[in-house]
Amino acid sequence: MEIPFAPLAPSGVLSLMPTLFCGQCFRWRETEPGLFAGCSGTSPALIRQTENGVEISSAAPPAYWRRYFDLDTDYPAILRSFTGRHPFTEAALSYGAGLRVLRQEPWEALCSFLVSQCNHIGRIRQILDDLCRLFGKTYSWGGQVFFAFPSPTTLAALSLDDLAPLRAGYRAKYLLSAARHVADNPDFFSELAALPLKEARAAISALPGVGVKVADCFLLFGLHKLDAFPVDTWMKKAASYYDPPLSADAFGPYAGIAQQYIFYYIRSIESAGKGQSRW
DNA sequence: TGCCAGGCCGAAA
DNA sequence: TTTCGGCATGGC
Numbered sequence: 426m427e428i429p430f431a432p433l434a435p436s437g438v439l440s441l442m443p444t445l446f447c448g449q450c451f452r453w454r455e456t457e458p459g460l461f462a463g464c465s466g467t468s469p470a471l472i473r474q475t476e477n478g479v480e481i482s483s484a485a486p487p488a489y490w491r492r493y494f495d496l497d498t499d500y501p502a503i504l505r506s507f508t509g510r511h512p513f514t515e516a517a518l519s520y521g522a523g524l525r526v527l528r529q530e531p532w533e534a535l536c537s538f539l540v541s542q543c544n545h546i547g548r549i550r551q552i553l554d555d556l557c558r559l560f561g562k563t564y565s566w567g568g569q570v571f572f573a574f575p576s577p578t579t580l581a582a583l584s585l586d587d588l589a590p591l592r593a594g595y596r597a598k599y600l601l602s603a604a605r606h607v608a609d610n611p612d613f614f615s616e617l618a619a620l621p622l623k624e625a626r627a628a629i630s631a632l633p634g635v636g637v638k639v640a641d642c643f644l645l646f647g648l649h650k651l652d653a654f655p656v657d658t659w660m661k662k663a664a665s666y667y668d669p670p671l672s673a674d675a676f677g678p679y680a681g682i683a684q685q686y687i688f689y690y691i692r693s694i695e696s697a698g699k700g701q702s703r704w
Numbered sequence: 705t706g707c708c709a710g711g712c713c714g715a716a717a
Numbered sequence: 718t719t720t721c722g723g724c725a726t727g728g729c
Contacts, residue, residue: 448710542711548727549710594725599712636712655710688710 428471428567430480431487439494440523441474447524447689449646451537451550452557452574462569464557465493466530469564469571482567495525495649503679510675513667514683517690524689526651526682531614532607533574534647535629538639539599552593556600559590580604599634606632618648625650645681654680666691 433439441461445453453463460473468485481490491497504518536556541549557572560579564571581604588597607613617625622644630640641655654673671687673680 538710541709543709543724544711544726545709545728547709552726592726594727595712595723596725634712638711642710692710 428482430471430473430482432477433472433479433481433487433490434494434496435478436476437478437523438500439479439496439525440521441472441479443521443524443689444494444527447521447685448546448692449685450527450529450534451541451546451553452533456569462567462571464564464571464573465489465533467562467564467573469566469569469573471567471569484566492528495528498525500525500682503682506679507676507683510683511667511669513690514687517687520693521686521689524686526645526649526685528649529646530574531618531643531647532577535603535607535635535643536574536600538642538646539603539634540593540596541642542596542634542636542639544596552591552596555591556588577604577607581608596634599632602633603635614648622650622652626653641681645685651681652678654684656684666694 441459445461445463453461456462456471459475460471462469462471464470466485468483468489470481470483470485470490472479472481481487483490507514507518537549537553540552544552553574554572557574560575560583561572562575564573580600583601583604585597585601588600591597593600617628620628625644625648626640629635629643630637635643638655641653644650644653645655652673654676656671656673671684673684676683
């Protein structure tokens with residue numbers, strides 16, 4: 426049976442490859458060239474990039490995915506505010522054209538970056554896929570099987586032994602403590618979202634395994650606080666690519682967006698140097 | 705075999 | 718306040 430696709434974004438507005446594979450999320454996969462399968466919340470979707478733009482097939486209403494891809498935020502205006510900062514930034518903005526910072530489910534984003542610490546992209550994806558396959562609800566759409574991200578309540582009821590098959594190492598205990606905290610405080614994320622960046626950062630940093638890096642990644646990718654700026658050792662290592670060093674001060678309230686374009690660009694340079702294919 | 709990976713934690717200086 | 722070893726795991 427033919428799968429119905431509906432227009433989501435016109436050409437030039439949203440580019441799926443940089444958006445889904447820039448390191449802000451880990452569970453989308455490209456099932457065939459230009460076609461991507463993934464799940465947000467309880468909503469599986471197939472999304473494809475065509476010459477006319479992006480089209481989507483999902484049971485969830487278009488408004489859900491418009492919000493997920495942040496299509497009601499004026500990215501051209503934001504990106505214009507970055508012009509003139511530095512030639513390296515200009516190159517990054519050009520390279521990642523169409524990249525948008527997703528409005529992911531906060532719980533999934535928190536878990537994703539707890540798992541990400543001191544880990545490879547491939548293993549992050551593997552661990553999160555296994556987590557969903559083992560403990561998430563199953564959905565089918567378009568002839569494909571999808572696994573939703575398990576809820577905090579579901580994970581809170583598990584033990585370290587239950588998580589052992591994930592091979593997540595010391596990160597497993599961070600997942601469990603976060604799950605138990607959120608399960609005990611159902612309004613945790615909505616309360617954090619209402620706080621200013623500094624206070625929200627302090628609150629999320631109180632969880633075990635959440636340091637400066639995980640906190641800022643969560644604030645940017647989970648709570649869509651666009652001024653969060655997840656500088657990390659990797660970014661510092663890459664400082665040789667730009668002078669003066671990258672600073673959140675240079676990008677104002679949208680430092681997180683600028684950072685992500687630059688991060689994506691640097692990753693491409695590093696991968697090319699190693700002779701690796703797209704990550 | 706050794707190093708590294710979108711780090712964090714706790715102890716020591 | 719900064720520095721540093723340990724922490725789990727697996728790919729290269």
